[in-house]
Amino acid sequence: MKRKLSTQLSLGFVIIVLIAISLISLTANSLINLQFEKYVAEQQKSLSEEMAGVLAPQYDSDTGEWNLDYIHGFGMYALKDGYIIKVYDAEKTVVWDAENHDMTLCHQIMLDISSRMEEKRPEWDGTFLTCRYNLTQNGAIVGYLDVSYYSPYYFSESEFRFLDSLNQILFIVGALSIAGAAIAGVVLARRLSAPIAKTTEITREISEGNYSIRFESAVGTQELEELRKAVNHMAESLEKQETLRRQLTSDVAHELRTPIANVSSQLEAILEEVWEPTPERLQSCYQELGRISSIVSDLEKLRQIEAENLSLKKEPVDLLELSQAVRATFEPELERKGLICTVTGESAVVWGDQKRLHQVIMNLVSNAIKYSSGGGQLHLSIEDQPTAAALIVEDQGCGIPETDLPFIFERFYRADRSRNRKTGGAGIGLTIVKAIVHAHNGTISVESQEGRGSRFTVVLPKKT
Ligand code: ADP
Numbered sequence: 001m002k003r004k005l006s007t008q009l010s011l012g013f014v015i016i017v018l019i020a021i022s023l024i025s026l027t028a029n030s031l032i033n034l035q036f037e038k039y040v041a042e043q044q045k046s047l048s049e050e051m052a053g054v055l056a057p058q059y060d061s062d063t064g065e066w067n068l069d070y071i072h073g074f075g076m077y078a079l080k081d082g083y084i085i086k087v088y089d090a091e092k093t094v095v096w097d098a099e100n101h102d103m104t105l106c107h108q109i110m111l112d113i114s115s116r117m118e119e120k121r122p123e124w125d126g127t128f129l130t131c132r133y134n135l136t137q138n139g140a141i142v143g144y145l146d147v148s149y150y151s152p153y154y155f156s157e158s159e160f161r162f163l164d165s166l167n168q169i170l171f172i173v174g175a176l177s178i179a180g181a182a183i184a185g186v187v188l189a190r191r192l193s194a195p196i197a198k199t200t201e202i203t204r205e206i207s208e209g210n211y212s213i214r215f216e217s218a219v220g221t222q223e224l225e226e227l228r229k230a231v232n233h234m235a236e237s238l239e240k241q242e243t244l245r246r247q248l249t250s251d252v253a254h255e256l257r258t259p260i261a262n263v264s265s266q267l268e269a270i271l272e273e274v275w276e277p278t279p280e281r282l283q284s285c286y287q288e289l290g291r292i293s294s295i296v297s298d299l300e301k302l303r304q305i306e307a308e309n310l311s312l313k314k315e316p317v318d319l320l321e322l323s324q325a326v327r328a329t330f331e332p333e334l335e336r337k338g339l340i341c342t343v344t345g346e347s348a349v350v351w352g353d354q355k356r357l358h359q360v361i362m363n364l365v366s367n368a369i370k371y372s373s374g375g376g377q378l379h380l381s382i383e384d385q386p387t388a389a390a391l392i393v394e395d396q397g398c399g400i401p402e403t404d405l406p407f408i409f410e411r412f413y414r415a416d417r418s419r420n421r422k423t424g425g426a427g428i429g430l431t432i433v434k435a436i437v438h439a440h441n442g443t444i445s446v447e448s449q450e451g452r453g454s455r456f457t458v459v460l461p462k463k464t
Pocket residue numbers: 367368371395397398399400408409413414415416420424425426427428429430431453454
């Protein structure tokens with residue numbers, strides 16, 4: 001069974017807190033108890049020693065008398081705390097003895113201590129021990145003190161209360177932490193699961209063909225924000241692809257319909273002997289077939305380029321030489337359109353595929369000629385940079401509207417459809433250029449002003 005994220009997170013947090021609290025309680029309890037036992041045992045030992053210090057001055061060496069009232073008061077006070085004392089003089093004759101004084105009380109107190117300890121500490125192994133201390137005045141022994149108490153330690157009622165309240169605090173902290181962990185788990189899970197659920201919903205919509213949907217509101221978690229952006233980007237790409245696909249179908253149909261209709265109507269008229277098959281009419285049919293075949297060959301070229309296995313036969317290629325060769329190829333067309341084409345710059349050698357790079361320059365120059373009216377200027381310049389070479393193709397043609405600029409490298413995208421049909425472009429020349437430049441790890445960019453001209457810049461790294 002699949003558990004919800006909130007249940008899993010809360011459960012995880014509670015388990016972590018439980019482990020942490022148990023570990024803290026266990027170690028704190030045993031450490032505190034250990035330290036406390038040590039402290040109490042030391043306290044009890046030093047208290048016994050202090051008693052000797054307090055009782056020694058109770059002997060008056062001048063009169064040879066003991067201050068029995070004081071000793072009695074002190075003894076009874078000590079008895080209440082669990083110390084049974086016995087005072088002897090220098091000859092070891094008993095001066096004051098708690099047991100003699102109140103045997104029943106002594107036994108009662110001893111019984112209280114041992115039963116309390118045994119009840120709360122079943123592992124407690126206390127024995128009633130008697131320690132003897134010398135009572136001295138100016139270095140001379142004036143008597144002895146026997147102090148009997150439970151060894152190694154025993155706890156009074158208030159000391160037990162102190163330990164109990166420590167445990168209670170740990171328990172309360174533990175319970176509060178568990179509740180806090182469960183709440184934190186639920187809150188965190190909500191924050192995480194809401195954008196995930198939204199992403200699922202949006203991707204489902206996308207899979208059903210709704211490419212215009214977007215995940216609008218930003219998400220606070222970095223990874224989820226990346227996911228949101230990725231989903232939006234995917235939707236955008238699919239939307240663009242879908243538009244292009246639709247456009248491609250309609251473009252291909254549109255492009256082919258006119259020449260096919262022309263050829264078929266002319267052939268029909270000739271077959272029905274309405275028209276004479278004159279060389280001019282056959283020439284016209286031949287031209288229309290040429291248009292069809294150029295569209296088909298463009299499609300074929302694109303398929304090849306987009307097959308992704310654009311394998312490059314790399315060798316040193318001088319962009320300046322290549323540009324001059326392309327210029328020479330277009331000489332007749334330039335003359336026909338009354339255009340002047342200049343090639344400037346220095347020789348710049350890149351490591352690339354000569355045939356493909358030739359195609360790049362051909363396409364760019366062909367466009368520059370195609371979209372220039374008579375009498376303009378074309379300029380090709382090569383820049384040799386330390387790690388790259390730049391090729392710039394500039395024209396003074398019709399330019400590209402700003403709204404079209406981001407799309408001109410897309411398949412079958414043509415800025416001005418009606419005009420471009422006349423120019424004969426199918427809208428894949430720049431797609432091919434971009435694919436080749438990218439295969440060389442290069443970049444291509446365009447700046448253009450409508451009515452003023454365009455400037456295409458290709459930058460190719462020298463070593464790829
Ligand atoms: P086409 O075969 O239509 O020329 P391209 O992919 O080569 O296709 O170019 C895409 C579109 O970009 C063209 O239809 C045209 O609108 C625009 N374009 C490309 N180069 C230029 C240029 N030098 N001057 C003006 N417009 C251009």
